[in-house]
Amino acid sequence: MSNTVRSQTGNDWLRDALPRIVLSPSLVIVLVFVYGFIFFTFYLSFTDSRILPSFGLVGWQNYSRLFSIRAWGIAVDNLLIFGSLYIVISCVIGLALAIFLDQKIRAEGFIRTIYLYPMALSFIVTGTAWKWFLDPGIGLQAVVRSWGWESFTFEWIKDSDMAIYTIVIAAVWQTSGFVMAMFLAGLRGIDNEVLKAAQIDGASNWALYRRIVIPQLRPAFMSAFVVLAHMAIKSYDLVIALTGGGPGTATELPATFMYSYTFTRNQMGIGAASATIMLMSIAAIMVPYIWSELREKK
Amino acid sequence: MATNASSNVIRTGAGARFVIYAILILFCLYYLLPLYVMVVNSLKPLDEIRSGGMMALPSQWTIAPWQSAWSTAQIGVDATGLRPYFLNSILMVVPAVAISTVLGALNGYVLTKWRFRGDTIVFGLLLFGCFIPFQMVLIPMARMLGLMGIAGTVPGLIFVHLVYGIGFSTLYFRNYYQQFPTELVRAAMIDGAGFFMIFRRIMLPSSGPIAVVCIIWQFTNIWNDFLFGASFSDFDSQPMTVALNNLVQSSTGVKEYNVHFAGAIMAALPTLLVYIVAGRYFVRGLMAGSVKG
Numbered sequence: 349m350s351n352t353v354r355s356q357t358g359n360d361w362l363r364d365a366l367p368r369i370v371l372s373p374s375l376v377i378v379l380v381f382v383y384g385f386i387f388f389t390f391y392l393s394f395t396d397s398r399i400l401p402s403f404g405l406v407g408w409q410n411y412s413r414l415f416s417i418r419a420w421g422i423a424v425d426n427l428l429i430f431g432s433l434y435i436v437i438s439c440v441i442g443l444a445l446a447i448f449l450d451q452k453i454r455a456e457g458f459i460r461t462i463y464l465y466p467m468a469l470s471f472i473v474t475g476t477a478w479k480w481f482l483d484p485g486i487g488l489q490a491v492v493r494s495w496g497w498e499s500f501t502f503e504w505i506k507d508s509d510m511a512i513y514t515i516v517i518a519a520v521w522q523t524s525g526f527v528m529a530m531f532l533a534g535l536r537g538i539d540n541e542v543l544k545a546a547q548i549d550g551a552s553n554w555a556l557y558r559r560i561v562i563p564q565l566r567p568a569f570m571s572a573f574v575v576l577a578h579m580a581i582k583s584y585d586l587v588i589a590l591t592g593g594g595p596g597t598a599t600e601l602p603a604t605f606m607y608s609y610t611f612t613r614n615q616m617g618i619g620a621a622s623a624t625i626m627l628m629s630i631a632a633i634m635v636p637y638i639w640s641e642l643r644e645k646k
Numbered sequence: 647m648a649t650n651a652s653s654n655v656i657r658t659g660a661g662a663r664f665v666i667y668a669i670l671i672l673f674c675l676y677y678l679l680p681l682y683v684m685v686v687n688s689l690k691p692l693d694e695i696r697s698g699g700m701m702a703l704p705s706q707w708t709i710a711p712w713q714s715a716w717s718t719a720q721i722g723v724d725a726t727g728l729r730p731y732f733l734n735s736i737l738m739v740v741p742a743v744a745i746s747t748v749l750g751a752l753n754g755y756v757l758t759k760w761r762f763r764g765d766t767i768v769f770g771l772l773l774f775g776c777f778i779p780f781q782m783v784l785i786p787m788a789r790m791l792g793l794m795g796i797a798g799t800v801p802g803l804i805f806v807h808l809v810y811g812i813g814f815s816t817l818y819f820r821n822y823y824q825q826f827p828t829e830l831v832r833a834a835m836i837d838g839a840g841f842f843m844i845f846r847r848i849m850l851p852s853s854g855p856i857a858v859v860c861i862i863w864q865f866t867n868i869w870n871d872f873l874f875g876a877s878f879s880d881f882d883s884q885p886m887t888v889a890l891n892n893l894v895q896s897s898t899g900v901k902e903y904n905v906h907f908a909g910a911i912m913a914a915l916p917t918l919l920v921y922i923v924a925g926r927y928f929v930r931g932l933m934a935g936s937v938k939g
Contacts, residue, residue, distance in 0.1 A: 363840065363841070366840075366841045367760035367762070367841060368756070368762060370752050370753075370756055370841070371752070371753055371757070371768070373749070374749055374753050374772070374812050374816065375768060375771075375772075376810060377809055378771060378772055378775050378809075378812065378813070379771070380784070381783065381790075381809045381810075382771075382774075382775040382778060382810075383771070383775075384786075385783040385786040385787060386778065386780065386782050386783070388785070388786040389782050389783065389786060401789065401914040416738045422888065441673075444669075445670070445673060448666045448669060448670055449670065451654075451656065451658050451663070451666055451785045452762070453666070453667070453670065458669055459674060461922075461925055462677050462678060463677055464856035464921075464925070464928075464929060465671065465677070465681075465918065465921055466677060466680075467928075467932060468866055468914075468918055468920070468921035468928065469870070469914050469917065469918070470868075470869070470872065470887050470913060470914065471870070471872065471891055472872050472891050472910075472911050473887075473890070473910045473911075473914045474680070474915065476684075476890065476891075476894050476906055476909075476910040477680035477681075477683055477684050477907070477910060478680060479894070480683075480687075480700075480903055480906065481679075481680060481683050481700070481867050482711075482906070485695060485696075486695055486698070486700055486903060487700055488700075490698040490700065490703045491699075492700030493698060494697070494699065501810070507711040507904060521676070521677070521680070525677065529929060529932070529933065530933065533933060535682045542654065543655050544655050547655065547656075548881055553656055553657075553658065556656060558674055578777055579931070581779060582779050582780075584781075584872070584873055585873065588872070588876075588891065589687065589872075589894070591890055592895065602781075603779065603781055605696050606781045607781070607784075607877075610784065610785060610860045611877070616785060619785070620785060621780075621809060622781075623779065623781040623782045623784075623785075624782070626779040626781055627778060627779055627781075627782045628781070630777060630779055631774075634774065634777045635774070638677070638770060638773055638777075639770075639775060642766055642769070642770055642773075
């Protein structure tokens with residue numbers, strides 16, 4: 349009798365705890381491999397680690413050295429140039445295409461499919477295609493010259509001052525269709541009654557969009573900004589495939605800097621410091637966003 | 647994505663419509679241009695590309711670049727073509743996608759139907775893990791894989807993708823199960839159904855769409871990954887993206903652009919096919935990863 353009672357309470361305990369037991373492996377994995385690892389790298393950024401992790405603390409030295417390295421300055425400047433152009437151009441193209449596609453366009457679904465397929469590709473594939481298309485020797489420049497415009501010149505990818513803009517071209521190509529889809533979803537959620545009323549009052553289409561529609565797309569702008577900013581900060585593959593960070597260090601970004609300082613130049617402490625700064629900038633964007641999303645849900 | 651047809655009240659004149667169609671078609675060409683360049687140039691001999699004919703159709707069609715990219719091109723030290731790396735990618739993607747999807751479904755189920763104190767915090771922790779720059783985990787992960795004895799192997803890559811895939815798969819299933827009527831789960835509990843019984847009999851049968859979304863998302867992400875592949879693989883365990891990059895960047899010998907383009911299409915084909923077959927779900931996954939609800 350007492351036996352069955354005990355096994356019953358045992359069962360009850362198991363039944364109550366089961367959901368948390370099922371969740372616990374994932375939680376442990378995330379605590380260790382995300383947060384534990386973040387802490388580890390953060391800690392390394394204050395150590396004298398070179399080729400291997402080492403635990404001699406050196407204070408803020410890695411950070412002060414990081415900001416005195418020219419390549420890091422270039423990487424940060426490049427990220428600002430690339431990031432802002434990438435976000436602005438993607439949003440402009442995305443919004444324009446979404447508004448145009450929202451005009452009862454024939455074959456809308458088909459066109460949307462074409463606009464969005466680049467999102468399915470690897471940045472390495474995108475980088476390869478654009479690398480050779482922009483190559484002056486065989487790509488656009490050679491083609492236009494072979495068509496008879498002998499003096500045509502387009503050598504951005506070989507030009508230290510212009511190469512960063514080729515990254516913008518390829519990155520915008522890859523994601524602007526996705527931004528279009530976000531805005532289109534926003535447009536489809538807008539209430540038509542207000543528009544009808546304004547139309548009766550004689551507002552032009554331009555005024556309708558500028559005064560009523562676009563202001564209502566604020567959540568879509570928010571999402572687009574967060575997604576694009578976070579992709580810009582993480583950009584790595586595309587640079588590797590398109591320019592390899594070159595010519596020289598002209599298209600270095602924080603992500604490529606971190607990789608080369610950690611794994612090829614054996615300056616792990618500095619690499620860890622640069623990774624920490626990347627994390628901080630992403631957290632500054634993502635944490636408020638996730639926070640507000642989760643609070644709305646509650 | 648809202649696929650309901652445009653119910654827009656805005657009316658446009660014939661002239662404006664002509665301009666709109668022209669712009670839309672122009673952008674179609676822009677998006678298709680790199681694909682056209684890749685396909686056309688993978689089917690022509692090298693000297694046709696070198697003589698400024700990148701935009702032209704091949705005057706002499708050939709599949710030799712494809713054969714070379716697949717089985718004889720020099721990748722790193724060996725002239726193996728991309729075939730072994732394509733296999734690596736498949737061996738890596740299938741288990742990583744399967745396991746992360748199953749875990750995501752279970753997590754989403756617990757987080758919505760068996761709520762406990764602090765579950766939102768747990769979810770927030772999982773969610774933020776999706777967006778961290780992976781540069782932040784490269785150094786400790788390299789050590790950890792070494793300690794686990796799976797450094798530089800395909801199982802090592804599976805493990806890494808699994809670990810960082812759980813966040814997104816949980817996100818999908820949680821948001822989906824949140825819409826699922828909790829009363830049904832309660833009723834089943836009162837009838838004595840247990841945790842797994844409810845999951846199998848009630849949740850799973852209606853999870854088809856979100857499972858497809860999740861699988862497609864994970865497949866695309868893991869197949870297209872480069873950073874982890876480049877950091878944690880050896881010559882014989884490289885995934886397709888890393889091998890393609892090695893092929894294109896190799897500085898020795900003649901640059902065989904046509905072979906590079908053929909290789910790029912091979913690397914793109916699996917995700918492209920998934921997109922063509924199930925694009926709707928792909929877009930849903932993209933949207934759920936950014937705009938929720």
